[in-house]
Structure formats: C-alpha cells, structure tokens
Amino acid sequence: xxxxxxxxxxxxxxxxxxxxxxxxxxxxxVVSIFNSxxxxxxxxxxxxxxxxxxxxxxxxxxxxxxxxxxxxxVGSVLALSSALMAGMMVSGLDPILAIIIGCLxxxxxxxxxxxxxxxxxxxPFIATLATMTMFRGLTLVYTDGNPIxxxxxxxxxxxxxxxxFLGIPxxxxxxxxxxxxxxxxxxxxxxxxxxxxIGGNEKAALISGINVSRVKVMVYSLAGLxxxxxxxxxxxxxxxxxxxxxxAYELDAIAAVVLGGTSLSGGRGLIIGTLIGALIIGTLxxxxxxxxxxxxxxxxxxxxxxIIAVLIDRKKAA
Amino acid sequence: xxxxxxxxHKAFGTNQVLEGVDMEIKDGxxxxxxxENGAGKSTLMKILTGLHQKDEGTFTxxxxxxxxxxxxxxxxxxxxxxxxxxxxxxDLTVLENLFINKEPVTKFGLIQTKKMKAIxxxxxxxxxxxxxxxKEAGECSVGEQQMIEIAKALMTxxxxxIMDEPSAALTDREIEKLFDxxxxxxxxxVSIVYISHRMEEIFTICDRITVMRDGHTxxxxxxxxxxxxxxxRKMVGRELTDRFPxxxxxxxxxxxEVKGLGRKGVFQDVNFNARAxxxxxxxxxxxxxxTEIMRTLFGLxxxxxxxxxxxxxxxxxxxxxxAVKLGLGFITEDRKGEGLVLDFPIKDNIALPSLRSFxxxxxxxxxxxxxxxxxxxxxxxxKTESSKTEAKNLSGGNQQKVVIAKxxxxxxxxxxxxxxxxxxxxxxxxEIYQLMNELTDRGVAIIMVSSExxxxxxxxxxxxVVHEGTIAGELNREEADQEKIMTLATGxxxxx
Numbered sequence: 001x002x003x004x005x006x007x008x009x010x011x012x013x014x015x016x017x018x019x020x021x022x023x024x025x026x027x028x029x030v031v032s033i034f035n036s037x038x039x040x041x042x043x044x045x046x047x048x049x050x051x052x053x054x055x056x057x058x059x060x061x062x063x064x065x066x067x068x069x070x071x072x073x074v075g076s077v078l079a080l081s082s083a084l085m086a087g088m089m090v091s092g093l094d095p096i097l098a099i100i101i102g103c104l105x106x107x108x109x110x111x112x113x114x115x116x117x118x119x120x121x122x123x124p125f126i127a128t129l130a131t132m133t134m135f136r137g138l139t140l141v142y143t144d145g146n147p148i149x150x151x152x153x154x155x156x157x158x159x160x161x162x163x164x165f166l167g168i169p170x171x172x173x174x175x176x177x178x179x180x181x182x183x184x185x186x187x188x189x190x191x192x193x194x195x196x197x198i199g200g201n202e203k204a205a206l207i208s209g210i211n212v213s214r215v216k217v218m219v220y221s222l223a224g225l226x227x228x229x230x231x232x233x234x235x236x237x238x239x240x241x242x243x244x245x246x247x248a249y250e251l252d253a254i255a256a257v258v259l260g261g262t263s264l265s266g267g268r269g270l271i272i273g274t275l276i277g278a279l280i281i282g283t284l285x286x287x288x289x290x291x292x293x294x295x296x297x298x299x300x301x302x303x304x305x306x307i308i309a310v311l312i313d314r315k316k317a318a
Numbered sequence: 319x320x321x322x323x324x325x326x327h328k329a330f331g332t333n334q335v336l337e338g339v340d341m342e343i344k345d346g347x348x349x350x351x352x353x354e355n356g357a358g359k360s361t362l363m364k365i366l367t368g369l370h371q372k373d374e375g376t377f378t379x380x381x382x383x384x385x386x387x388x389x390x391x392x393x394x395x396x397x398x399x400x401x402x403x404x405x406x407x408x409d410l411t412v413l414e415n416l417f418i419n420k421e422p423v424t425k426f427g428l429i430q431t432k433k434m435k436a437i438x439x440x441x442x443x444x445x446x447x448x449x450x451x452x453k454e455a456g457e458c459s460v461g462e463q464q465m466i467e468i469a470k471a472l473m474t475x476x477x478x479x480i481m482d483e484p485s486a487a488l489t490d491r492e493i494e495k496l497f498d499x500x501x502x503x504x505x506x507x508v509s510i511v512y513i514s515h516r517m518e519e520i521f522t523i524c525d526r527i528t529v530m531r532d533g534h535t536x537x538x539x540x541x542x543x544x545x546x547x548x549x550x551r552k553m554v555g556r557e558l559t560d561r562f563p564x565x566x567x568x569x570x571x572x573x574x575e576v577k578g579l580g581r582k583g584v585f586q587d588v589n590f591n592a593r594a595x596x597x598x599x600x601x602x603x604x605x606x607x608x609t610e611i612m613r614t615l616f617g618l619x620x621x622x623x624x625x626x627x628x629x630x631x632x633x634x635x636x637x638x639x640x641a642v643k644l645g646l647g648f649i650t651e652d653r654k655g656e657g658l659v660l661d662f663p664i665k666d667n668i669a670l671p672s673l674r675s676f677x678x679x680x681x682x683x684x685x686x687x688x689x690x691x692x693x694x695x696x697x698x699x700x701k702t703e704s705s706k707t708e709a710k711n712l713s714g715g716n717q718q719k720v721v722i723a724k725x726x727x728x729x730x731x732x733x734x735x736x737x738x739x740x741x742x743x744x745x746x747x748x749e750i751y752q753l754m755n756e757l758t759d760r761g762v763a764i765i766m767v768s769s770e771x772x773x774x775x776x777x778x779x780x781x782x783v784v785h786e787g788t789i790a791g792e793l794n795r796e797e798a799d800q801e802k803i804m805t806l807a808t809g810x811x812x813x814x
Contacts, residue, residue: 188681190673197670200659207618207656208671208724209642267661 020260020276023309027280031287038290045169051282052171055275056230057249058256059182060110060223062274065257066186067219068199068266069124073113074227074253075246076135081106081224082231083139086148086241095157103228109135110224114217132250139243148241161236171233178226179275186271195219199266255302256281259309280305319396319477319509320344320380321366327374328361335361337533338375343478348500348510350520350541353530354553354771354804359513362530363480366511367399368392398471402482404463408456413438415455416470441469445499461492468499472508479503480511485519486605497523515603517546517808529553546810547801554771554800562776563752567795569596569779571629573763574646574732576615578624584610585787588624592732592763597754599778600767601803607787608767609651612734616648617641628731642671647725651737651767653714657721660710664702665691667709667720672727694723699749715746722753733757736767751777771800783807 032038057074064071085102089095109131116127151157163170186192194215197205206212227246235241260277262269284305288298321343328336336358343349353359364370365377368386377384379395386392389399406415413431416438422430438451447465449458455466464484471479485493500510500523512524520527521541529536529552536552572591580586585607592598602608614622617635626633628644635641641648650656658667668691669676676686691705698719702712709720718738725733735754739747754764754777768774774781781793783806791806802812 184681188684190677190680190682193666193670193673193682197659197662197666200661201656203656204659205670207616207638207648207650209639209728210670211637211639267659 019312020273020280020309023259024276024280024283027283027287031283031290035287035290038287043286043290045167045172047279047282047286048172048175049169050286051278052169052175053230053233054249054252054256054281055175055278056178056226056233057223058253058260058274058278059178059271060226061250061253061257062260062262062269062271063182063186063195063219064124064223065254065262065264066195066199066266066269067216068202069117069216069219070128070254070264071110071113071220071223072125072128072250073109073132073135074223075249076132076139077106077109077224077227078231078234078246078249079139079241079243080109080135080142081228082235082245083143083148083241083243085228085232086151086235087142089151089157090148095152095154099157099160099232102232103225106228106231107221107225110221110227111217113224114220117220118213118216136247143241143243145243147243149239151235151239157236158239159236161233161238171237174229174233175275178229179271183271191215191218196267199268201267252281255306259306321397321478321509322378323362323366323375324377325375326362326365326372326377328358328365328370328372335533336365336372338535339530339533340535340538341528342538343509343511344526346504346507346509347525348504348512348523350524350527351511351513351530352515352520352527352549352553354769357530357553358533359530360482363399363482363511363513366392367397367480369399393474393476396475396477397480398474398476398478399480400464400467400471400482400484402486404460404467406455406458406463406466408454410455411452412449412455412458412466413451415466416441416451416473420473437473438469441473444472444502445469447495459492461488461495464488464492464496465499472503476508478509478511480513482513483515483605484512485514485516493519515808517549517810520549521546546805546808550801550804550808550810554804562773563748563755565597565755565758565777565779567596567758567779570594570761572627573629574615574765575627575630576624577627579611579614579626580623581610581614581619582623585614585784586623588789590782590789590792592765594731594761594763595758596779597758597764597766597777599774599781600765600784601769601771601774601781602784602790602807604769606784606807608784609736610787611784612648612736612765612767615641616646616734618648642728645728645731647671647728647730647733649718649721649725649733649735649738651740653717653721653740658709658717661708663706663708664695664700664712664720665705668694668705668724668727671724690727694727698723698726698753713746715742715749718742718746718750722750726757730762732763732765734765734767737769738766739768739770739773771803774798774803775800785809 037043061071061074081102084105085098088098088101113128113131116122117124120127159170161171165173186195194205194210197210198212198215202212234245256277257274258264259280260273262273284302285298288301323339323341326336326339339358339362341362351359361370365372368389368391371385407418413434417434422433424430435451442448445465445468449462449465455463484496488496503510512520514520524541526538526540527544527549528538529549531553570593572593575591577589579588588611600608613619615626615635617637617640626635633644654660669687673682676683676690695705700716700719700723702716709717712720739750742750758764766777775798779795781798781803782789783791783803785807791812793802805812
C-alpha cells in the first residue's frame, strides 16, 4: 500500500517533469498532421531562430520567478540596451564590443530593478512596472522615436542574428549555449541553490545566512543581461534598433516560464521547462502561421493553450 | 449572569489540553485567570466563547446547560471576548470598526451613518473615552484600539467580557483608564474574566483568582485570601521528572558578550554573556522580549543600541549572513516559517548555511555535499529513508533535528535555540537535549530560550529571566527554581 502510494507519487513526479515535453510533442504531432511542411528541416531551423529571443528572455525570467518575483521590464530593457548598442556602432565602436557593453548596461538596468526591490522594499511587480515605463521612455528619448540604422557591415555582427554555423542559425546556437551555462549556474552553483531557497522560503534563507538582497540583485541583473543579449540578436537581424522593439515580450517570456511548469510563487521549477515552454510558444506561432490562421485568432489560441496548461498543472499538484 | 464550568475536558488530536477544569463566574465580579504558558487558559476561554467545543464536562449559564456552536452564538448570549491580538481593521475608521458586520441599514440597504454615530458617541461617553470617530483605526494607539474593542463588546450588550492580556501593550496611564472602565462595568453588573501574567494588576483589580496548571484547575480563591507567592507556587507546583539527561557543565571563556543591548520600545539595557561549553537558559513570559533580543543578536532586526562581542572582539551584526560568518547559529521558534525550506529535500536544507564549505571553482561539489549531509543525518538520527525526502514530509521532531543539523554543519561557536522542543514528542525531546549536551562538550555555547520551565531548569547552567524587555535577574543552576523564575518573570523580587 505504502509503496504503491510512493510509486504513484514517483510517476506523478516524472509526469510533472515531463509534462511540458509531452505537451510539446503532442503539439508537434498535431501541427505536422495538419501541415506536413512543418517538419521540413528548413522550417524547424527557422522556428529555432524565431524562438531564440523569447527563450533568452524567459531564461532570465525563470531565475526571477524562482525567487518569487516578476520582471515586467524585460522588453524595455531589450529596447533601451539595443538602442544603446546601435548608437555605439553608429559612432564607430567595434560591433562586438558594442554588444558586450550593451549587455553589461542591460545588467545594470536589471540591477536597478533589484535595488528597488531589495533596498527600496518595493513589490517586484510595481518596481518593474515603473522601470518598464521608464526604460521605454528613455529609449524614445535616446532614439527620438526613430529607428537607428547604418550599423556598418561587420561580418561577425551580421552573423550574430542572421548567420548560420554548421547549418544551424547562430541565434539558436546562442540559445542552446546560454541554456547550458544557465543550467549549470542554476543546478550546480551556490547561487542557483540560493535562488531556489529564496523562492522556497525567504525567511529561512535569510536566517541561514544567505545575503538575500545580493542574490536578488544578481538575479534581476542576470535577467537584464539576457534581455540585452536578446536585443543584440534582434538588432543584428533587423540591421537596426527599433524604439518600439520588445513591446509585450515580458508576456511571452512569462508564458514560456509558466508553460515550463515553474511555479509563480517561487521555489519550484526547471530551466529546461522554460526552454520547452518557449518552444511550445514558437511551435504554436509557426504552426498556426503554416495553417493560415489569422494573427488575431492566433492570440486567442495562445491564451487558451496557457489556460489549459496551467489547469493540467493544477490538477497534478492537487 | 452566572456561568459555571465543571470538569471540562478538551483534546486536540492526541494532545490533551484540558483535563478536568472547573471555573465559575459570578455576576459583576472581576475574575482573574492565571497560569503558565500552555496551562490551558486560552483553550478554556475559547470553549466558553464557542470557538472550540468541549469534549466532556458541563457548562451551564444561570443553571441551564449550554453549548455554543460558534462565537456568534456566544456573543448573542452576552459573552464577548477581547483577544490579545486586537482585531481592528487598520484602514477603516473607528466608527466603521465599531459597527463592522453590524451596520444599521435603511430599507434600501444604505448604511445609516448618523445612527451609528449617535450610538458610538453614547457608548464612548459611558466609557469616558474621546477618540475621534473618523480617525483611521490603524492610527489609534494600542490603548485606543483596546477601548474600541471594549466599546464593541459593550455594544453587543455583553454581560461577560473576557479580556486576554488587555494591558500587555498599554502604558501605565492607559492601564489606569482601563481599570476605571472595568470598575464602572462591574458596578453595572458586568462580569470580567481578566487573563494576565502581571501579578500587581491582578491584585489591584480582581475579586477572585483561578489558577490553572497543565490543563487542570488548581483552585479558585478570593484575592484577599491569597498572596503573590501563593499564586506562583500554585502555577508552577509540579515535580521535575528525569526527562533530562545528566549534565556535567564545564564552561570556559566567554564566547559571546552583550553590553547594553537595546531596541527602542522593545527591550533595553540587556547585558549577559555565554561561555564556551555552557547552556544559558532564557526564561520569561510570552511577550517579555526574549525572542526579540535573540533576533537582534542574530542581525535579523537591523540597527540596535549597545555592543556585541564575539571571542572578545567587538562586532557589528548587521544581518544574519554576518552572524553566520561569526559562528552564530539560530534555531528559531517558527520551524516551518523560518527554519526550513519545506519544499527542499533534507539534503538541501542541511547544506544551506554551509554551501561555501564544499564549493570549489564556484561549483557545488555534490559528492562532498552528500557525504557531509549523510554524516549529519546519521549523527542526529534523523528518521528518513533518504536525504532526498522533502522536509515537509517529516514529523515535527525530525524536522527540528534537520534544523539543528544544518547549524551543527557550520561548526558554530554560539547556538541560539528558541523553543527548541516546541511541538516535539517526548522521545525526540530527550534526543535533542542529549545533542545539546554533546555540543557543549565540544565547546559550543548554547543560549536556550524556552517557555517550559522544567526544560529551563533541567538543561541550563545559568538562567536569565527576562521581564518587560530587560533582564530581571540571573540565577545559577543551584539557586534556580520554578518559583524564583516565575517571581522574576512577573515583576517580583528575589532576595539573595
């Protein structure tokens, strides 16, 4: 009896972990039945490239949500840091150096969020809602509302968003590399362990001697850095920085995290889930396009899928 | 109204809280109810007011058998309960608070503010209080909030009012006012049950006193026929059993020293030290400031007055992270809320404060971590199949062992234990005591805050008694007994 319960529990645990993956497979099967061209290598590679930007942002969001927080400013951080990168390139700075500096500036913007939340004791939702508006405003001020173009023709820079390496789109490679690094950080370092501990029980984490404020600032900085990295891909792909870039990206990122099974109350979740969540959203977008569903209706479908995923998750938890 | 309770029994699960309690409340008397923390006072009052139901015994009002299914029924019968934690809605006005859920309405369902004001004013006049009705309750002093609660109780036409530690947060002047109100209530035939730990107050305002101990009534006596000492004796008069392992104290240098420690309005001028290999017991009543002192010492409440020395060096403990680096460990009284990450496996909980010690090149060395954890699980005999079991699935005693394991892991110089055996069964208790002895044998200084007097007496080499935010006295192992501790804890003096 006891072992039966334990067995059932273990099966439950496995489905909990595999849930998002099973969902992704089911989605792929459904889409490819309706349109076999979905499975063509070219389309799949294209899909990976499309997913990369959301996945990178969602990785950062995973850390934030694991601490029990939220970051609404990621889209604005992307816009501001990519505008700054483009500005540096226009003024003649080496594009790769511009990207590195831009990413660091993104981390600084994230640190601002972290400091408002820890030192300013603001709710993450409020703090990042404010900086979302503020960073977007700064982007518009900096760009005067116009796209920044004329970024030069550095090969390395073009490769970053548009190129292929061994036949795989470079953004997709960046997405997988970032995943590997972040997986190690989350699961193998004290920083990762502390991230979970804070989300699981912030008071206990504090009393265990964890510098909760510092970890949180680092987590929001990481989210900012990854948003800026996503911004760099976007700038390269568009060969310009758009002042309105990244609008509503926070919603897709949060959706990817939630679809990946991470708990919004913090402490529970896996970054692999987030990657799968991003792939689910990408497959939906791509598949619905292939099926000729109007973009208006696509939004409805995406919303429904999120609701279904969360409902299934609830059932499992109960 | 005459209330009589006889032979009341009540258990929560296997925990027998009341085992035959008798109490009788007469018309227009102020009746004190006293007893140690956990004696069963609150449970008895909750049965009286319908929050809990008795398992056994008789409960009569004016000779008629009664059972209240819920607090509302008790209230309708004229029994009001003013809880220790005041139930005001801080964002609502005084007036809104007075009438919450009882607002008079017109036939169109609109609230009759004028009528409310008239009733409220009349009530406040009777009580001789003057709180502006439009003030937000959150901005009222605790004393004023108390008056709001009393006015609310009277508006329900209460014949019996139970006051649980009403003076705990009041200033002397406010207490005087409260006593005036109690006297005038008494004159109009209202009975008061007055629960307090403060001996002086009870002897000032009460007519009779019932003392409870371990779920029994010791007795009820008229106040003029008893004394401080007599009441203390009745409260604590139980034998120490050999629940505690033998201790051979052997203390060394002072590892921790505190001079003039204070936090405004919470505690002040606290001086003590803890020596290597010593267990310092910290006794006192709930709310005396024991836990607050420890939290400050551990850097949990930020800025403080006074000085803290570790190994003779003056240190500035700004946050727990610093405290841990200094070799302090803190086992809090709230195991689930502050001690454990319940969703974490045992392993991660134990390793949490020690992560640094098995991190190489920024990576956690999982093999070392596992060995470290396994060793501690074995040493503390945590009953579990695997270190991967989540902490929430363990019993209270095993959870507490995990918390202790995590602090032993840092190799502490000073271990602060706040209510270390709360909610822990007898067997596990003894194991925890044994562990404390082992730790002191290895030179750890232990500070143990406890509300269980037998535990304080059984384990401590020295006892500090905290009363109203300061250390009222220090007793060594030989001189410490329950009566002396209770006397100091309730504001009395101990000679010699």
